[in-house]
Amino acid sequence: xxxxxxxxxxxxxxxxxxxxxxxxxxxxxxxxxxxxxxxxxxxxxxxxxxxxxxxxxxxxxxxxxxxxxxxxxxxxxxxxxxxxxxxxxxxxxxxxxxxxxxxxxxxxxxxxxxxxxxxxxxxxxxxxxxxxxxxxxxxxxxxxxxxxxxxxxxxxxxxxxxxxxxxxxxxxxxx
Numbered sequence: 001x002x003x004x005x006x007x008x009x010x011x012x013x014x015x016x017x018x019x020x021x022x023x024x025x026x027x028x029x030x031x032x033x034x035x036x037x038x039x040x041x042x043x044x045x046x047x048x049x050x051x052x053x054x055x056x057x058x059x060x061x062x063x064x065x066x067x068x069x070x071x072x073x074x075x076x077x078x079x080x081x082x083x084x085x086x087x088x089x090x091x092x093x094x095x096x097x098x099x100x101x102x103x104x105x106x107x108x109x110x111x112x113x114x115x116x117x118x119x120x121x122x123x124x125x126x127x128x129x130x131x132x133x134x135x136x137x138x139x140x141x142x143x144x145x146x147x148x149x150x151x152x153x154x155x156x157x158x159x160x161x162x163x164x165x166x167x168x169x170x171x172x173x174x175x
Contacts, residue, residue: 060151063144063148063149063150063151064150064151064152064153066149066150067150067151067152067167068167070091070092070093070150071090071091071092072090072091072095072150072152072167073089073090073165073166073167074087074088074089074090074143074152074165074166074167075087075088075163075164075165075166076101076141076143076163076164076165076166077162077163078162078163078164079162082129083128083129083132084126084127084128085101085115085117085127085128085129086124086125086126087099087101087124087125087126087127087143088123088124089123089124089125089143090123091123095119095145096119096145096146096147097118097119098117098119098146099116099125099143099144099145100114100115100116100117100144100145100146101114101115101117101127101141101142101143102114102140102142102144103129103133103139103140103156104139104140104141104142105134105136105140106138106139106140111133111134111136113129113130113131113132113133114129114130115127115128115129115130117143135158137157137158137159138155138156138157139155139156139157139158140153140154140155140156141153141154141156141166142166143166143167152167153166153167154166154167
């Protein structure tokens with residue numbers, strides 16, 4: 001009488017061994033992809049000079065106050081192609097012949113666009129963006145003079161239309 005003894009298979013032919021090895025192997029592959037992505041891309045969000053950035057924020061607030069004192073408001077209109085810009089302004093004093101408009105992406109500074117605006121008429125300026133705007137849901141828009149004495153700004157969501165109002169007073173409910 002002969003007993004059948006099970007034939008032992010080598011470990012690498014067992015499916016459960018490969019199933020158990022697949023989890024740590026997948027973690028190593030995904031981790032190396034994350035590390036590669038982190039090293040190749042720059043988030044552009046971190047600064048190493050917090051003190052000077054804080055001081056600059058206070059200077060920026062003074063520029064907003066100066067614009068409010070001058071009564072500066074603006075209506076920015078983007079063309080349908082998103083490249084040409086027309087700006088109508090109001091002010092208590094005459095504005096300079098050139099202004100600067102910035103469209104700032106909230107997270108990626110590579111997406112920021114600027115335009116030098118030239119006076120067409122008394123309160124009308126025109127210019128074109130230095131690059132095409134990327135599709136984004138939210139932008140910060142700043143209009144300022146070349147001497148950095150004042151600025152007006154607003155937030156813009158493209159789905160609300162191509163017209164942006166800058167320097168409008170914030171209306172609050174009255175009891």
